[in-house]
Amino acid sequence: MDQPSFDSQSLGRRLNELLVLSLLRRAPMHGYQVAVEVEEQSDGFFTFNHGTLYPILHRLEGEGLIAGEWSVPDGGRARKAYALTEAGRTYRADALRQWKTLVGRLSPFLDDGAAVDKVSDGAA
């Protein structure tokens, strides 16, 4: 159990990465599209500022987790489509596992009366 436990500092970053990688897992997309999809599919709950999204994409590409490829569609300007790599798939699976671990570990702290700690009153 020598897990790196939990790094609250990078939590936001890792969640953003997980979101991007999860979208890219379904189909390759270019940056702008990622932002639009995330926002649409979550009814506006999740959003990506451009100044946040592009650095993420560049970082992930630099780490070999996604691969970008430029293309110029008939009508329109050049865009860079990103696809998940094998390493990215592995990384995503791991990140997902970590996320679920976090949620599970946090749970007993949030719900009291979980019958684990000292529950003085038998309300639950």
Added chain:
Amino acid sequence: MDQPSFDSQSLGRRLNELLVLSLLRRAPMHGYQVAVEVEEQSDGFFTFNHGTLYPILHRLEGEGLIAGEWSVPDGGRARKAYALTEAGRTYRADALRQWKTLVGRLSPFLDDGAAVDKVSDGAA
């Protein structure tokens, strides 16, 4: 529109706060004890650096979410015990709701929706 949607930047901070407030909800504690309890009860998964914890406590106290009171036990140095205030209880309930919303909203992105069930691309 009226939804603050989701702020990835403050996610770590808010999770830490939620953790602290949730512990304090069960019983008043002083700072050092919060750190010890969190670490013990999570088997070392969650930890609090002192440089992280105390600013959090001061912030929460400044916002009136927790109330600190100095006491000097027979043997030992002065300690400041923090107790959740009414405002803190409300805030915690809200933060908890937000956390669960986040988890719920994120879920469909993580688990492939309906369509993709088999990964059929070339021999894995």
Added chain:
DNA sequence: ATCTTACTATCGAGCCTCGATATAATAGGC
């Protein structure tokens, strides 16, 4: 022609954690 939309990109400011360091009081070893 100009304005809007689609699209990629970068930079400074600001916030927050991390790790080191300081302070202080008591208990125990010697």
Added chain:
DNA sequence: GCCTATTATATCGAGGCTCGATAGTAAGAT
């Protein structure tokens, strides 16, 4: 009495990351 470990609170600089603004390109609409 002295030294160190333990309990406990507190602050500061460094670093990382998002946010919002800014910038630039190209196509299509007015």
